[in-house]
Amino acid sequence: MKTNKSLRHAFALSGALAIALTTGSLMAADTAKVAKTPKAEAAATDILTYKLALAEDGKTYQVIMKPSVTPKPDISLTGQVTIKAPHDSGFAVTGLTSAVEGANWVEASRVDAPKEDAKSDYISFSFVGLQGASARNYNWEAGKEQVIFSFQNEGGCIDGVSLMAKDDAFNAAPNSANTNPGNQFTNLGWGAVSDNHYAGNEGEAISCKK
Numbered sequence: 123m124k125t126n127k128s129l130r131h132a133f134a135l136s137g138a139l140a141i142a143l144t145t146g147s148l149m150a151a152d153t154a155k156v157a158k159t160p161k162a163e164a165a166a167t168d169i170l171t172y173k174l175a176l177a178e179d180g181k182t183y184q185v186i187m188k189p190s191v192t193p194k195p196d197i198s199l200t201g202q203v204t205i206k207a208p209h210d211s212g213f214a215v216t217g218l219t220s221a222v223e224g225a226n227w228v229e230a231s232r233v234d235a236p237k238e239d240a241k242s243d244y245i246s247f248s249f250v251g252l253q254g255a256s257a258r259n260y261n262w263e264a265g266k267e268q269v270i271f272s273f274q275n276e277g278g279c280i281d282g283v284s285l286m287a288k289d290d291a292f293n294a295a296p297n298s299a300n301t302n303p304g305n306q307f308t309n310l311g312w313g314a315v316s317d318n319h320y321a322g323n324e325g326e327a328i329s330c331k332k
Contacts, residue, residue, distance in 0.1 A: 168321040169312045172203060172305060174285050177272065180331040181279050182217070185247070188267040190321070193311020198251040198260045201307040202230070204286040204293075206242045207275075209235045213243060213283065214276040224256035225249055227271040233299045238291040246303050247271065262309070279330035285323045 173186040185203055207213035220227045230248040235241070251257035260268075275283075286293060286303060293304050305320045312319045 167313070167317060167319065169309075169319040170307050171321050171324050172285050173267070173323065173325040174205065174283065174328060175325060176279065176328050176330070182272050182274050183283065183328065184269045184272045186267050187270050187307070188324075189262045189264055189312075189319075191312060192264045193262055193309045195258075195311050196260065196262055197257050197310040198262075199257065199308045199310065199315065200248070200250055201227075201270075202246055202248040202303075202305060203227075203270075204244055204246040204303040204305055205283060206239075206244055206286050206290075207280060207283045209241050209243050211275075211280045211282075212277065213245070213280055215245060215273050216276045218247070218271065218273040220249070220256075220271045221269045222256055222271075223259045225251075225259065225271070226253060226256070231301060231303075233292075233301060233303070236292055237298045238294070242292075244286065244292055244303050246301075247273075260309075262311075279328070281330050282327050284327035288322060 169191050170187055170189045173188070175184045175186055176182070177184050183205075215229050218227065218229060227247050227249045229245060231246045232243065234243045236244065249256070260270075286305060288305070292298075295302065297303070304318075305323075306318045307320045308315065308317060309319055
C-alpha cells in the first residue's frame, strides 16, 4: 500500500528549488567563491552521514546527522530520510518533532511490504529549507553530530527499525511502487542545487531496551 500525505509539500519542494536557482547575487557570489576552494570541489557528494538512535527514554527514535565539511554558505535546501520497519510490527509514526528551529520535517510517503522486501515497511520523511525559514538554521559543523528530528511508534519501541541503505533493493529507479525513497540532502555550501550530499549511514538497527 502506498500513501502520499502532502501534495502541498511536493509543490513546496518544486518551489524551493526554483527559488534556489534564482536567489540573489550575494548568494551566487558566495557559492562561486566556495566552488573555487579545494573543500568545495571535494564536497560535491558524500558529505552528510545519517544515524538512527534510541533516546534515553527508550521509546523515542532520533535521526542524527553529521557532516564531514562545514558548508559556506550554510543554506540547506531539501532533505529526505527513509526508514525501514518490520511489516508485522504495524509501525505507526507519532510525535514527529523537528529539532532545528523553523524546520518542518513531515512524514511524506509510505510504502508497506513492497515486493522488493515484503517483510518491511518504508517510511520517508522530508523537509524543504526555504519553507519555514529554516534553510540557514542547521548550523552544520564538520565532525559534529546533531539530532535533526525525532519520532515515536504508537505501539512503543520496536526492534529492527533502521535507516534504508544505499544498496537496498527498494532504492531503485524504478521500484515496484514507482516512488523515490532515496535518502537525500542538499546544501548550497557543499555544492550545486542538483547535488545529493547524503554520504551513507552509521550505526546499527534499533535494539530496544529490555
